[in-house]
Amino acid sequence: xxxxxxxxxxxxxxxxxxxxxxxxxxxxxxxxxxxxxxxxxxxxxxxxxxxxxxxxxxxxxxxxxxxxxxxxxxxxxxxxxxxxxxxxxxxxxxxxxxxxxxxxx
Amino acid sequence: xxxxxxxxxxxxxxxxxxxxxxxxxxxxxxxxxxxxxxxxxxxxxxxxxxxxxxxxxxxxxxxxxxxxxxxxxxxxxxxxxxxxxxxxxxxxxxxxxxxxxxxxxxxxxxxxxxxxxxxxxxxxxxxxxxxxxxxxxxxxxxxxxxxxxxxxxxxxxxxxxxxxxxxxxxxxxxxxxxxxxxxxxxxxxxxxxxxxxxxxxxxxxxxxxxxxxxxxxxxxxxxxxxxxxxxxxxxxxxxxxxxxxxxxxxxxxxxxxxxxxxxxxxxxxxxxxxxxxxxxxxxxxxxxxxxxxxxxxxxxxxxxxxxxxxxxxxxxxxxxxxxxxxxxxxxxxxxxxxxxxxxxxxxxxxxxxxxxxxxxxxxxxxxxxxxxxxxxxxxxxxxxxxxxxxxxxxxxxxxxxxxxxxxxx
Numbered sequence: 001x002x003x004x005x006x007x008x009x010x011x012x013x014x015x016x017x018x019x020x021x022x023x024x025x026x027x028x029x030x031x032x033x034x035x036x037x038x039x040x041x042x043x044x045x046x047x048x049x050x051x052x053x054x055x056x057x058x059x060x061x062x063x064x065x066x067x068x069x070x071x072x073x074x075x076x077x078x079x080x081x082x083x084x085x086x087x088x089x090x091x092x093x094x095x096x097x098x099x100x101x102x103x104x105x
Numbered sequence: 106x107x108x109x110x111x112x113x114x115x116x117x118x119x120x121x122x123x124x125x126x127x128x129x130x131x132x133x134x135x136x137x138x139x140x141x142x143x144x145x146x147x148x149x150x151x152x153x154x155x156x157x158x159x160x161x162x163x164x165x166x167x168x169x170x171x172x173x174x175x176x177x178x179x180x181x182x183x184x185x186x187x188x189x190x191x192x193x194x195x196x197x198x199x200x201x202x203x204x205x206x207x208x209x210x211x212x213x214x215x216x217x218x219x220x221x222x223x224x225x226x227x228x229x230x231x232x233x234x235x236x237x238x239x240x241x242x243x244x245x246x247x248x249x250x251x252x253x254x255x256x257x258x259x260x261x262x263x264x265x266x267x268x269x270x271x272x273x274x275x276x277x278x279x280x281x282x283x284x285x286x287x288x289x290x291x292x293x294x295x296x297x298x299x300x301x302x303x304x305x306x307x308x309x310x311x312x313x314x315x316x317x318x319x320x321x322x323x324x325x326x327x328x329x330x331x332x333x334x335x336x337x338x339x340x341x342x343x344x345x346x347x348x349x350x351x352x353x354x355x356x357x358x359x360x361x362x363x364x365x366x367x368x369x370x371x372x373x374x375x376x377x378x379x380x381x382x383x384x385x386x387x388x389x390x391x392x393x394x395x396x397x398x399x400x401x402x403x404x405x406x407x408x409x410x411x412x413x414x415x416x417x418x419x420x421x422x423x424x425x426x427x428x429x430x431x432x433x434x435x436x437x438x439x440x441x442x443x444x445x446x447x448x449x450x451x452x453x454x455x456x457x458x459x460x461x462x463x464x465x466x467x468x469x470x471x472x473x474x475x476x477x478x479x480x481x482x483x484x485x486x487x488x489x490x491x492x493x494x495x496x497x498x499x500x501x502x503x504x505x506x507x508x509x510x511x512x513x514x
Contacts, residue, residue, distance in 0.1 A: 072371075077329065077341055078341055081329075081341040
């Protein structure tokens with residue numbers, strides 16, 4: 001647990017750098033988190049993905065898998081990897097201010 | 106007569122049929138089990154077929170020999186489950202009603218989900234070993250293979266038996282050493298996971314094993330397509346890995362009938378309460394084994410432990426009570442490591458695999474997270490245990506709930 005101040009808000013993060021309360025999130029925070037992940041500019045396509053992830057988290061309590069993202073958000077897998085290089089499900093979850101997806105075992 | 110309908114006569118469905126037939130009065134309950142074909146495969150045995158250790162005859166038996174007397178066995182594919190009507194439509198045209206439904210339809214590899222995986226080179230330079238046909242075709246290929254780059258690739262998680270691809274890598278190292286051609290074979294293990302396995306401690310240990318056996322590890326690699334002409338796999342972020350022989354573990358999915366019924370997730374797995382094993386679809390529908398969406402391994406041991414829990418919970422629900430037994434995600438897997446040795450891991454939702462002795466604390470005879478000959482004998486003996494005890498629902502000296510006794514942190 002660590003408190004960080006981003007965009008004039010005090011935010012709580014877990015040990016792996018994921019926000020613990022997704023309701024504290026806003027787009028300004030997302031811009032800072034995106035920069036930390038090496039994404040200089042957040043486009044509308046990024047936001048489509050981020051908003052989908054947040055809706056999913058709110059209704060299901062967990063972030064979606066890449067397969068579910070592709071199927072439900074309308075953003076193809078290839079583009080997901082271009083938007084969030086290196087691991088879309090995990091990276092987009094961090095920028096979207098939701099907890100790390102449980103993924104699979 | 107009240108009716109219990111079981112969909113699928115694999116490991117989970119067969120154990121449930123045996124347990125229920127032994128417990129419910131035959132003049133009050135009719136138990137029906139449906140499967141698409143007549144043969145039961147000992148799926149852990151697929152791994153040994155490519156290396157000539159088992160032949161198909163060792164692992165295929167008639168389903169009916171393992172099902173209890175006095176139940177109805179129906180051979181047909183499934184068309185659709187209709188929860189609102191409490192009935193299931195079969196592909197042979199029959200309609201079966203139920204009071205309680207147990208979905209045990211499993212998971213299967215779907216190579217068509219990856220661009221370029223099927224096609225002219227399928228079973229020529231590209232093989233799977235999670236099907237009997239694939240494993241047998243690979244056995245014929247390996248017999249005469251002279252060497253080159255062998256790439257083992259997991260397309261995406263979750264897969265059945267998440268340790269089997271590692272075991273395949275270890276056995277390949279052993280097999281080519283025995284054949285005297287190991288120096289001509291490069292083995293690379295390519296996985297979408299960040300390491301050799303899903304759980305940190307086991308992942309580190311198994312990663313060391315890969316190193317020691319001179320097997321290269323490529324992690325965080327999510328394959329987007331297979332280039333059959335160029336003999337390479339290409340990741341979604343455009344990394345490329347060349348092969349001469351590709352061993353693929355394709356995307357695993359649940360039964361198509363789950364998708365047709367409209368309640369599966371994106372991989373056709375059924376939303377299930379991870380403790381009670383009751384479906385989130387309807388109160389009188391329960392799910393067991395690989396068909397669930399639980400965050401547990403898709404493995405026979407899991408199906409076996411779940412059966413103990415589901416059996417208790419069904420009896421509770423039949424008595425008009427709430428289900429009380431809670432599944433803890435317990436899995437127990439032998440990992441064959443080659444040269445007649447093996448490892449054993451034992452874990453659940455909360456506790457990752459730890460070192461120690463099993464099943465008797467301090468005694469064994471098996472060692473957890475450690476390579477021993479005894480673990481290998483356990484794995485080889487298990488085929489007998491499976492056919493003669495496990496499928497019949499007999500009590501084994503391993504509890505459904507994982508224990509910390511004998512484990513070291």
